[in-house]
Amino acid sequence: MSGIIAQDLTVFRGEKEVVSRSSFVIPHAATCAIIGPNGSGKSSILHAISGVLEYTGELSVEGKSPSEALRDIAYVLQYMPVTAGVPLTVREVVRMGRYPSRGLLGRLGPIDRERVDQAMAKLGISDLASRNIGELSGGQRQRVFVAQALAQDHNILLLDEPLTGLDVPSARVIDDIIHEEPEQGCTVVYTTHDLDEARSADYVILTAGRVVAAGSPDDVLTPEHLADAYGLGALHPEGPHVDVFDAAHENPDMIQPPSIRSNPGEV
Helix, strand or coil: CCCEEEEEEEEEECCEEEEEEEEEEECCCCEEEEECCCCCCHHHHHHHHCCCCEEEEEEEECCECCCCCHHHEEEECCCCCCCCCCCCEHHHHHHHHHHHHHCCCCCCCHHHHHHHHHHHHHCCCHHHCCCEHHHCCHHHHHHHHHHHHHHCCCCEEEECCCCCCCCHHHHHHHHHHHHHHHHHCCEEEEEECCHHHHHCCCEEEEECCCEEEEECHHHHCCHHHHHHHHCCCCEEEECCEEEECCCCCCCHHHCCCCCCCCCCCCC
16 A cells, blocks of 8 residues: 655645645555644645545545545544434434445445444444434534444545544544554544644644645654744744744634643543
């Protein structure tokens, strides 16, 4: 497997250029965090990988074009819409993850049902199987949609800000999934605003309408690169972390919450 390779990639939303000419390589079976300010092109890179947005340049997803790799990609949006009053149970929503391989009207067999059960167990939602999706909290819903993605046949998992706004238990469960999936041969790419979440990844892409830097967390999350991406004049190291202090009151996105992984005892 070759991972995800972009060469001179430019991404468009309609006629608007949202990511300028950029190159990067995301290794196979690794975690990759895409971090940057709002509107910097983080989600647009995910959408290009998933074949949703037009682009120029070269983009290879495990040796295929995005359109050819579509069936290998499981994608969880930041906000998954739930239509009020639609009588869908948690199990029915997770079962939808099997539709790409079985079809909307295809009958699910024992293997499909086993995959659904396993995904629900991993996300800790087996006890919610018969609950209506509309009755769940935001954290519970996010677990359901991640379970739906895991139930799908995939070797790429894309997640758009998967931990934003979640309760701590839900965030920890999903964070564990992010870091366990590569052990099954899956490449995980997720967007985030949190520097600690980015530091926990194998590979980082820093964006600001273009790829400012891409590589290991230590190589990318430097004061110089962060100042370039966020347009800040002052960054300084304190211990092993880089803290943003200039204009923090003007840019609340730069005030980072505690890391789920590095502070397991905090609630």
